Every structure is written in C-alpha cells, then in structure tokens.
Amino acid sequence: MSKIAKRFRVGSKVVLSPDALENYGEKYEGRVFRVESVSTKYMPANQFFAEGKPKGYHPGYDDSSGSALYDLLSPTADFHNSVYDWELEPAPRKAHTTRYATTKKPSDPTYSAQWSGVTGAPKCAGRCSTCGGALHHEGDTHYCPSCDDFKARPTNCNRR
Numbered sequence: 631m632s633k634i635a636k637r638f639r640v641g642s643k644v645v646l647s648p649d650a651l652e653n654y655g656e657k658y659e660g661r662v663f664r665v666e667s668v669s670t671k672y673m674p675a676n677q678f679f680a681e682g683k684p685k686g687y688h689p690g691y692d693d694s695s696g697s698a699l700y701d702l703l704s705p706t707a708d709f710h711n712s713v714y715d716w717e718l719e720p721a722p723r724k725a726h727t728t729r730y731a732t733t734k735k736p737s738d739p740t741y742s743a744q745w746s747g748v749t750g751a752p753k754c755a756g757r758c759s760t761c762g763g764a765l766h767h768e769g770d771t772h773y774c775p776s777c778d779d780f781k782a783r784p785t786n787c788n789r790r
Contacts, residue, residue: 633670634696644665644720646661647717653717663721667683670691697715698715727750728749731747732776752767753766758777760781763776765781
C-alpha cells in the first residue's frame with residue numbers, strides 16, 4: 631500500500647468543489663468549512679467507535695480512492711458527510727485591507743469614497759514628505775493613505 635497524500639490538514643479552511651455541490655446540494659456553495667479530521671486508513675465501524683475514533687482511521691475510508699478522507703466542521707452543524715480530496719478546494723482568502731483617515735477632500739477629482747485611504751500593502755520604513763504619515767509598498771511604488779497619493783521613494787526605504 632502506498633502512502634496517501636493529504637491536501638489539507640486539520641484546521642484548514644475549505645469549500646466544496648462544484649462536483650461535491652452536485653452531490654450534497656447548492657445550499658453549501660461558498661460555505662467555508664474547517665477540516666476536523668483526516669483519515670488515510672480503514673477501520674470497521676464497531677472497532678472505530680469502541681476505540682474512540684482513533685486519529686487517521688475512518689470506517690468510510692476506501693483505500694482504492696487514492697485520496698485522504700476528510701470530516702468537516704460546519705458553522706451551522708448541518709453537514710454530516712465525509713469527503714475526499716476531489717470534493718474540496720481551498721477556501722478563498724480574504725484580502726486584508728485597512729481604511730486610513732485621509733486628508734484628501736471629496737471635491738478632489740482623484741478622491742474615491744470607496745478607495746481613498748485604503749491599503750493592504752505592507753508598511754515602508756519611510757515617511758511621507760508631505761504629511762509625515764507612514765508610507766506603504768504598493769508594488770514598486772510608495773503610497774501614503776493619509777494623503778491618498780503615490781509618493782517618491784524615501785531615502786530610508788530598505789526595499790530594493
């Protein structure tokens with residue numbers, strides 16, 4: 631028997647694949663689940679429950695699948711199925727952005743109520759020459775969320 635690769639670990643956030651949604655229902659579309667257990671070995675149900683659900687074993691595991699079997703935690707506790715690799719996809723990551731107070735006026739033609747002062751980019755060691763606020767690395771440029779403008783590269787920027 632060959633070693634079964636595990637795509638996800640306990641605690642991983644996953645969503646059901648389109649194929650799984652056909653089997654289990656569209657009501658789970660977009661729902662994020664957390665992997666509760668990963669099984670790569672079969673154990674008969676009576677033994678499995680008598681031994682307290684030993685880690686790595688599952689009565690529904692099929693060695694011929696060539697895939698790990700996952701039990702999931704659902705936020706609403708209404709999903710009671712074990713699923714294989716091909717039925718799961720990594721959950722999409724949320725973009726981490728922060729809205730900073732900006733001095734740019736709404737009358738400025740470059741002002742955006744949705745985007746002015748918003749960035750998720752890492753901070754730079756440099757400061758804005760106009761307002762003194764923290765600059766952020768936005769690709770190869772430097773953005774000041776306070777001024778809501780791109781600035782020249784500061785001399786103390788350590789990113790080359």
